[in-house]
Amino acid sequence: xxxxxxxxxxxxxxxxxxxxxxxxxxxxxxxxxxxxxxxxxxxxxxxxxxxxxxxxxxxxxxxxxxxxxxxxxxxxxxxxxxxxxxxxxxxxxxxxxxxxxxxxxxxxxxxxxxxxxxxxxxxxxxxxxxxxxxxxxxxxxxxxxxxxxxxxxxxxxxxxxxxxxxxxxxxxxxxxxxxxxxxxxxxxxxxxxxxxxxxxxxxxxxxxxxxxxxxxxxxxxxxxxxxxxxxxxxxxxxxxxxxxxxxxxxxxxxxxxxxxxxxxxxxxxxxxxxxxxxxxxxxxxxxxxxxxxxxxxxxxxxxxxxxxxxxxxx
Amino acid sequence: xxxxxxxxxxxxxxxxxxxxxxxxxxxxxxxxxxxxxxxxxxxxxxxxxxxxxxxxxxxxxxxxxxxxxxxxxxxxxxxxxxxxxxxxxxxxxxxxxxxxxxxxxxxxxxxxxxxxxxxxxxxxxxxxxxxxxxxxxxxxxxxxxxxxxxxxxxxxxxxxxxxxxxxxxxxxxxxxxxxxxxxxxxxxxxxxxxxxxxxxxxxxxxxxxxxxxxxxxxxxxxxxxxxxxxxxxxxxxxxx
Amino acid sequence: xxxxxxxxxxxxxxxxxxxxxxxxxxxxxxxxxxxxxxxxxxxxxxxxxxxxxxxxxxxxxxxxxxxxxxxxxxxxxxxxxxxxxxxxxxxxxxxxxxxxxxxxxxxxxxxxxxxxxxxxxxxxxxxxxxxxxxxxxxxxxxxxxxxxxxxxxxxxxxxxxxxxxxxxxxxxxxxxxxxxxxxxxxxxxxxxxxxxxxxxxxxxxxxxxxxxxxxxxxxxxxxxxxxxxxxxxxxxxxxxxxxxxxxxxxxxxxxxxxxxxxxxxxxxxxxxxxxxxxxxxxxxxxxxxxxxxxxxxxxxxxxxxxxx
Numbered sequence: 020x021x022x023x024x025x026x027x028x029x030x031x032x033x034x035x036x037x038x039x040x041x042x043x044x045x046x047x048x049x050x051x052x053x054x055x056x057x058x059x060x061x062x063x064x065x066x067x068x069x070x071x072x073x074x075x076x077x078x079x080x081x082x083x084x085x086x087x088x089x090x091x092x093x094x095x096x097x098x099x100x101x102x103x104x105x106x107x108x109x110x111x112x113x114x115x116x117x118x119x120x121x122x123x124x125x126x127x128x129x130x131x132x133x134x135x136x137x138x139x140x141x142x143x144x145x146x147x148x149x150x151x152x153x154x155x156x157x158x159x160x161x162x163x164x165x166x167x168x169x170x171x172x173x174x175x176x177x178x179x180x181x182x183x184x185x186x187x188x189x190x191x192x193x194x195x196x197x198x199x200x201x202x203x204x205x206x207x208x209x210x211x212x213x214x215x216x217x218x219x220x221x222x223x224x225x226x227x228x229x230x231x232x233x234x235x236x237x238x239x240x241x242x243x244x245x246x247x248x249x250x251x252x253x254x255x256x257x258x259x260x261x262x263x264x265x266x267x268x269x270x271x272x273x274x275x276x277x278x279x280x281x282x283x284x285x286x287x288x289x290x291x292x293x294x295x296x297x298x299x300x301x302x303x304x305x306x307x308x309x310x311x312x313x314x315x316x317x318x319x320x321x322x323x324x325x326x327x328x329x330x331x332x333x
Numbered sequence: 334x335x336x337x338x339x340x341x342x343x344x345x346x347x348x349x350x351x352x353x354x355x356x357x358x359x360x361x362x363x364x365x366x367x368x369x370x371x372x373x374x375x376x377x378x379x380x381x382x383x384x385x386x387x388x389x390x391x392x393x394x395x396x397x398x399x400x401x402x403x404x405x406x407x408x409x410x411x412x413x414x415x416x417x418x419x420x421x422x423x424x425x426x427x428x429x430x431x432x433x434x435x436x437x438x439x440x441x442x443x444x445x446x447x448x449x450x451x452x453x454x455x456x457x458x459x460x461x462x463x464x465x466x467x468x469x470x471x472x473x474x475x476x477x478x479x480x481x482x483x484x485x486x487x488x489x490x491x492x493x494x495x496x497x498x499x500x501x502x503x504x505x506x507x508x509x510x511x512x513x514x515x516x517x518x519x520x521x522x523x524x525x526x527x528x529x530x531x532x533x534x535x536x537x538x539x540x541x542x543x544x545x546x547x548x549x550x551x552x553x554x555x556x557x558x559x560x561x562x563x564x565x566x567x568x569x570x571x572x573x
Numbered sequence: 574x575x576x577x578x579x580x581x582x583x584x585x586x587x588x589x590x591x592x593x594x595x596x597x598x599x600x601x602x603x604x605x606x607x608x609x610x611x612x613x614x615x616x617x618x619x620x621x622x623x624x625x626x627x628x629x630x631x632x633x634x635x636x637x638x639x640x641x642x643x644x645x646x647x648x649x650x651x652x653x654x655x656x657x658x659x660x661x662x663x664x665x666x667x668x669x670x671x672x673x674x675x676x677x678x679x680x681x682x683x684x685x686x687x688x689x690x691x692x693x694x695x696x697x698x699x700x701x702x703x704x705x706x707x708x709x710x711x712x713x714x715x716x717x718x719x720x721x722x723x724x725x726x727x728x729x730x731x732x733x734x735x736x737x738x739x740x741x742x743x744x745x746x747x748x749x750x751x752x753x754x755x756x757x758x759x760x761x762x763x764x765x766x767x768x769x770x771x772x773x774x775x776x777x778x779x780x781x782x783x784x785x786x787x788x789x790x791x792x793x794x795x796x797x798x799x800x801x802x803x804x805x806x807x808x809x810x811x812x813x814x815x816x817x818x819x820x821x822x823x824x825x826x827x828x829x830x831x832x833x834x835x836x837x838x839x840x841x842x843x844x845x846x847x848x849x850x851x852x853x854x855x856x857x858x859x860x861x862x863x864x865x866x867x868x869x870x871x872x873x874x875x876x877x878x879x880x881x
Binding site: 201204205207208211212214215216217218219220221222223 | 383385405406407409410415417421422423424425426430433434435437438439440448484488
Binding site: 306309 | 823
């Protein structure tokens with residue numbers, strides 16, 4: 020089998036096992052896994068930029084929130100259907116990432132991190148400022164009656180799980196395809212040695228810009244899907260914390276691997292979920308994990324597997 | 334016909350003239366060596382040709398087109414390849430992927446060979462084909478230099494700029510390198526910065542000598558060898 | 574209150590935020606300037622200072638000034654030691670790699686903040702000021718009888734607030750003398766100029782770095798001890814000062830101490846004045862966008878000179 024078909028097989032196997040697992044999971048856990056799958060879409064979008072292109076953003080919550088509010092506000096005030104709402108969310112996230120990418124990519128390294136952080140913070144504050152429409156920190160609920168696609172109820176637990184899985188699968192296959200393509204390999208080249216990539220004739224700036232747009236739009240898709248499936252839109256999702264989460268998932272699971280984000284999100288979500296039953300200081304886990312990962316395992320779980328066991332891991 | 338011409342090309346770094354007012358013509362198909370003592374401005378000069386280093390003033394014409402204002406990647410797309418003086422490869426990627434990246438950047442459907450075929454072909458020409466699955470960073474220094482050359486070859490450039498390509502190569506590898514350059518000449522125009530005078534004398538059709546950022550002399554290897562000014566400025570001290 | 578007295582009050586409040594902000598931001602700035610480390614956990618060191626001040630003052634009896642003075646000395650030293658330890662255990666081991674350092678200090682931020690939540694709790698706690706006399710301020714008015722002086726209701730400050738400003742100025746002058754006149758300061762600045770060269774000259778760069786990181790954190794802690802009688806201690810109090818300090822350091826030019834101080838005065842004053850008259854949220858949005866655009870279009874800072 021070639022590397023490409025092995026990668027595809029791995030992705031299809033992952034999707035099939037996630038479908039199978041639903042039938043053995045208790046309802047509480049299938050609810051969590053549905054949530055994790057949506058957050059994994061977010062982390063996969065983040066990973067394209069951080070793991071594959073080597074650009075560390077501290078402001079992806081802006082893109083997540085753009086998708087979420089793009090869909091949420093459109094459904095709330097324009098009474099759009101879920102499908103058109105989703106398109107509105109994607110379009111808004113794509114627009115925001117195009118603009119932010121254009122501006123932020125004039126910087127690099129630490130400045131890029133701070134600029135993205137500042138834009139995201141400005142976005143969060145803007146949501147609070149427009150509290151009349153966004154309901155600020157309190158947020159608003161998308162009514163169950165609106166979350167129906169011709170009789171198909173998106174708030175039903177089974178439907179929700181499989182819609183989340185279907186959208187996750189689409190994104191996983193898209194990412195799998197991108198990283199095997201010439202475009203994806205160029206992103207890796209930029210991550211590895213930007214100067215050399217430029218001197219091989221690649222338009223580095225343009226590639227980075229596309230990477231921000233794809234990454235931002237996929238993160239926005241996650242935000243829109245989250246709002247649609249769980250019926251809630253709130254400013255919490257635009258806070259710095261939500262910019263840190265995908266970084267944490269990706270670092271833990273393995274930056275620059277296609278399934279790393281899933282592993283990281285599952286692991287971390289459960290860790291936080293379990294610890295929040297014992298203490299309200301559950302973010303301590305996130306902090307400790309960040310420090311230990313940077314110190315001892317910067318490649319993450321899947322990165323370690325790739326280095327020592329399965330060299331072809333996509 | 335000249336493939337490359339510069340007029341009044343200069344580079345100033347805060348008061349220091351790294352290259353000043355160089356007029357330079359490189360005919361199609363020639364192997365040209367640029368020599369000169371350390372700090373003569375050789376790397377800066379070819380850096381300005383390729384767009385890696387922005388020039389302070391002057392014009393550059395490439396293939397009858399004024400390119401002074403173009404960014405590096407567009408100049409490369411017009412048919413230049415550039416190998417770095419300090420080895421610059423993708424050290425975490427495989428040898429094959431390094432060369433494939435070079436072949437892929439300007440690949441179009443008009444090309445009859447696939448990216449993979451062109452990469453394999455380039456690796457064969459520098460004798461690295463049996464190492465193509467290795468991680469590039471694990472190669473020996475000499476092999477990394479050869480990989481750089483293979484990356485340039487895979488770009489099938491009109492102009493191939495090599496900055497000290499033989500540094501760190503064994504005597505055998507140097508000999509193979511000179512033969513390789515000779516075999517490219519005609520189709521490919523080669524611009525070579527080189528310290529090893531044996532390589533220069535064996536490979537170059539024509540030599541430009543830079544000193545303190547200015548053209549000191551130009552001529553055939555024979556003429557340069559006998560030029561007293563050059564000897565005083567460079568050969569005399571370097572070969573003493 | 575009329576506009577004039579109102580503005581005077583806003584300016585006074587602004588001067589206090591500027592003084593405190595200057596201390597926090599200079600701490601962040603020397604860490605960046607010398608170590609090239611962007612310390613995202615800086616706000617938590619500020620928070621720790623306030624929490625420790627509360628802890629110390631609530632355990633010391635007698636006149637409130639005794640506990641407060643003790644806190645003023647002990648809290649910055651303890652916070653500085655924690656920071657130096659964090660530098661030794663974490664930052665040194667990842668070789669101060671810029672991006673990994675940011676990720677690690679984000680982790681440190683959560684650890685410090687959440688540990689404080691677990692031990693200190695979620696409540697805000699007050700610290701009594703060592704002295705706190707209200708001073709009414711006069712205002713002048715040009716009425717029918719010519720200029721007259723009167724005492725508008727509500728226009729007042731306290732001796733403590735004025736003392737905070739004086740204390741901040743004294744500390745900053747002291748820091749400046751330390752950096753320019755002492756051997757340790759010279760060594761720090763030499764390390765900033767060229768790390769490898771400093772190493773080659775036998776300067777113990779590792780120790781200097783731990784010292785600098787501790788000094789930066791200590792300055793933040795000192796600022797918070799000064800501010801805690803006005804503001805109360807809370808485990809989430811580090812967020813806003815961190816953001817403001819970032820804004821100040823970036824606008825003042827990364828790593829430049831004079832630029833940082835000028836920017837702190839500018840931002841602190843305008844933050845105080847703007848939030849009295851406008852929506853504080855809008856003011857914050859404009860400030861964050863200003864930082865982003867300064868980094869994009871004038872990375873040397875508003876006051877720095879261009880690199881070329």
